[in-house]
Amino acid sequence: MGRSVLEGAFSLLDKLMDEGELGLTQLADRCAMPKTTVHRLLEQMEDLGAVENVRGRYRIGAQMFRLGQAWEPAPGILRVARQPLRALSATIRTSTILAVPRRDRVLVAAASIVRAEDVARLRPGATVPAGMEFVSAPVRSPSSSVIGTVSAVLDNGRSATALREAVGHAARAISAALAS
Helix, strand or coil: CCCCHHHHHHHHHHHHHHHCCEEHHHHHHHHCCCHHHHHHHHHHHHHHCCEEEECCEEEECHHHHHHHCCCCCCCCHHHHHHHHHHHHHHHHCCCEEEEEEECCEEEEEEEECCCHHHCCCCCCCCECCCCCCEEEEEEECCCCCEEEEEEEECCCCCCHHHHHHHHHHHHHHHHHHHHC
């Protein structure tokens, strides 16, 4: 069965998100789509502001940024998570994230980055990278279901035990703020 127009468009957007700027031929090859189809979809998405064409290379457009800013994994969670994540990162001196499950992935919903090497890997919207070690604690909705985790990067030489209480405190603070 062929892919739908939306599947094709999102395939292109996913590839641009992963790789940054790409030319028409590169996108067609990497998405295994006919070049004419890719060109047609890119023109339509460019008209809508979903992609931008800069000297023959395409990248994510401002409209996608605007739409992405409206997404929250649970009502109010991003607003209440920012301060506890920043405070946690400052206290334990490592990068922290709010991770949420979505379909078959775990996404970074918010981050407080301390370690330079974490900037690209832990940006909001990214899938939590496999192979990174974290100390995590659950964030609960007002109905007590787990809706995500607060996680701190466990870097070399750090004891998970030393981070567990601080991470748990931040997760409980976010959960309590959601309940109030």
